[in-house]
Amino acid sequence: MAEAIKIDTLDVELKEAVLDKVPDANFDLCLTCGTCTGGCPASEQFGMDPRKLIRMLNFGMDEEILKSDWKWVCSMCGRCQLACPMNINIPKLIYNIRARMVREKRPKGILGSCDQHIRTGSAMGAAKEDFEFTVLDVAEEIREDHPGFEDLEVTVDRVGAQMVLNQNSREPVTEPEEMGPLWKILHLVGADWTYPSVMWAGENYCMFLADDEGWRYIIEEFVLHVDNNLKSPLVVNTE
Ligand code: SF4
Ligand code: SF4
Numbered sequence: 001m002a003e004a005i006k007i008d009t010l011d012v013e014l015k016e017a018v019l020d021k022v023p024d025a026n027f028d029l030c031l032t033c034g035t036c037t038g039g040c041p042a043s044e045q046f047g048m049d050p051r052k053l054i055r056m057l058n059f060g061m062d063e064e065i066l067k068s069d070w071k072w073v074c075s076m077c078g079r080c081q082l083a084c085p086m087n088i089n090i091p092k093l094i095y096n097i098r099a100r101m102v103r104e105k106r107p108k109g110i111l112g113s114c115d116q117h118i119r120t121g122s123a124m125g126a127a128k129e130d131f132e133f134t135v136l137d138v139a140e141e142i143r144e145d146h147p148g149f150e151d152l153e154v155t156v157d158r159v160g161a162q163m164v165l166n167q168n169s170r171e172p173v174t175e176p177e178e179m180g181p182l183w184k185i186l187h188l189v190g191a192d193w194t195y196p197s198v199m200w201a202g203e204n205y206c207m208f209l210a211d212d213e214g215w216r217y218i219i220e221e222f223v224l225h226v227d228n229n230l231k232s233p234l235v236v237n238t239e
Contacts, residue, residue: 114214117199
C-alpha cells in the first residue's frame with residue numbers, strides 16, 4: 001500500500017518563493033474544482049493544465065514544474081483566475097516560473113521579439129522611419145483611391161492630438177493595407193488621433209518573456225514620449 005503524503009513535511013520552496021512576490025496569490029485555497037482548466041486554452045498541452053499546476057505546486061513538485069515547457073504555452077489571458085472561485089492568481093504564478101529561467105534560455109521567438117522591441121521600438125524590428133514612411137504612403141493611397149476618404153488624416157507625432165494610438169507592428173511590416181479599416185472608422189467618427197514614433201508598437205513580448213526590466217523600459221519610453229513630447233491626454237492600446 002502506498003505511503004500517505006504528510007502535508008506538514010512537504011518542501012514547497014517554489015510556492016514560498018512565488019508567495020514572497022505575490023503574497024495574495026492564495027494557492028492554499030485551491031478546491032481542485034477544475035473550473036480554471038475548463039476554460040484554459042493551454043489545457044492538455046504538454047500533459048499539464050492550471051489545476052494540475054496548482055496541485056503540483058502545493059505538493060512541492062518544483063522540479064517537475066520547472067522542467068515542463070507548459071509555462072510557455074500559457075497565453076497569460078487570465079481566464080483561469082477570473083473563473084476561479086478562490087481567485088487564485090495562476091498567471092502571476094506562471095510569470096514567476098518563467099522569470100526563474102536564465103534569460104538566454106527562454107524561447108528564442110519571444111526573446112528575439114522582446115530584444116527587437118527594446119532596440120528598435122517594435123517586435124518586428126521595423127525602424128520608426130520605416131513605420132512613418134509606410135503609414136503615410138498607405139494613407140495617401142487611400143485618399144487617392146477610396147471615394148469618401150479624400151480628406152483622411154493620418155499623422156505620426158502630431159503634438160496635442162486628443163489621443164495616441166499604438167499599432168501592432170505586424171501590419172505595417174507584412175500587410176500595410178490592413179491598417180486602413182481602423183483609420184476609416186476613426187475618420188468617420190471624427191476622432192482626433194496620432195501615432196507615436198517612439199515605441200509605436202502595441203505588442204510587448206517582454207511581458208510574455210517575464211522580463212520586468214525590458215517590459216518596463218518599453219512602457220516608460222512610450223509614456224515619456226506621449227507625456228513630454230506629444231502632450232496627449234489619452235492613449236488607446238490596440239493590442
Ligand atoms: S478554479 Fe481555482 S479552486 Fe478550482 S481548481 Fe482551479 S485554481 Fe483550484
Ligand atoms: S492565463 Fe494561462 S493558465 Fe490561465 S487560462 Fe490563460 S492560458 Fe490558461
